[in-house]
Amino acid sequence: MEKLYTVKTNFFWHFADLLSCASQRLGKLYEEIIGIEYKKESEMFDIFESKKLLHIGSGAYPITAIMLAKITDAEIVAIDRDSVAINLARKVISKNELYEKITIKRGDGVEYPIENFDTIIISSCSVPKIEILEHIFKTAKPKCKIIVRELEKNVESLTNFIDLYDNILLMGKMSNHAFPNFKWYSFYLLKNH
Numbered sequence: 001m002e003k004l005y006t007v008k009t010n011f012f013w014h015f016a017d018l019l020s021c022a023s024q025r026l027g028k029l030y031e032e033i034i035g036i037e038y039k040k041e042s043e044m045f046d047i048f049e050s051k052k053l054l055h056i057g058s059g060a061y062p063i064t065a066i067m068l069a070k071i072t073d074a075e076i077v078a079i080d081r082d083s084v085a086i087n088l089a090r091k092v093i094s095k096n097e098l099y100e101k102i103t104i105k106r107g108d109g110v111e112y113p114i115e116n117f118d119t120i121i122i123s124s125c126s127v128p129k130i131e132i133l134e135h136i137f138k139t140a141k142p143k144c145k146i147i148v149r150e151l152e153k154n155v156e157s158l159t160n161f162i163d164l165y166d167n168i169l170l171m172g173k174m175s176n177h178a179f180p181n182f183k184w185y186s187f188y189l190l191k192n193h
Helices: 002-022 024-044 063-071 083-095 129-139 152-162
Strands: 052-056 075-080 102-106 119-122 145-151 168-179 182-191
Touching: 002 024, 002 083, 024 063, 024 168, 052 063, 063 075, 063 083, 063 102, 075 083, 083 102, 119 129, 129 145, 129 152, 145 152, 152 168, 152 182
Parallel strands: 052 075, 052 119, 075 102, 119 145
Antiparallel strands: 145 182, 168 182
16 A cells, blocks of 8 residues: 555656646746745755755756755755656756756665765655665765655654664654645654764
8 A cells, every 4th residue: 555655646746747847837836835845844954054965866857956956055966767857857957047056867866875965865756765765874974964755654664664773863853735635754864873
């Protein structure tokens, strides 16, 4: 049931990204609706102090990177495994004239080199989530902030996995309600050592 829900939700986000890429008006509306949630997340988890930030699972319309580029001075790298999404995301970044602040790359969160980032954000659409988190928990530098977004129905599995790691501290949690009857959570984790 969890897996089917994740597949359906990922399809929704992928479709929303593609629509937003196709229409500048829809893109701006998409940024406004979802951007509010990501801005609250940034404020609550104090992402403003980040210097080098990685976003895993940027999608074709990289809202997280766009919003962060507007409110932080961080060097932002956004990655996705999908080559089509990467090409579309680069066009969106170019249209927004943010190519000096955001680098879009093809990459897999399971193996991407993360040692130099002080903040890592993992989208709810990023799969396989557990393998991505294992990679991050083992190779991120100490004091790295890790923001994990997860669908409401998958939260228990995620928290059970986090509890297995003594060096990962749960610093905060917030719920996001961008759409009626649709909720996801953001977890702020800190790698202790």
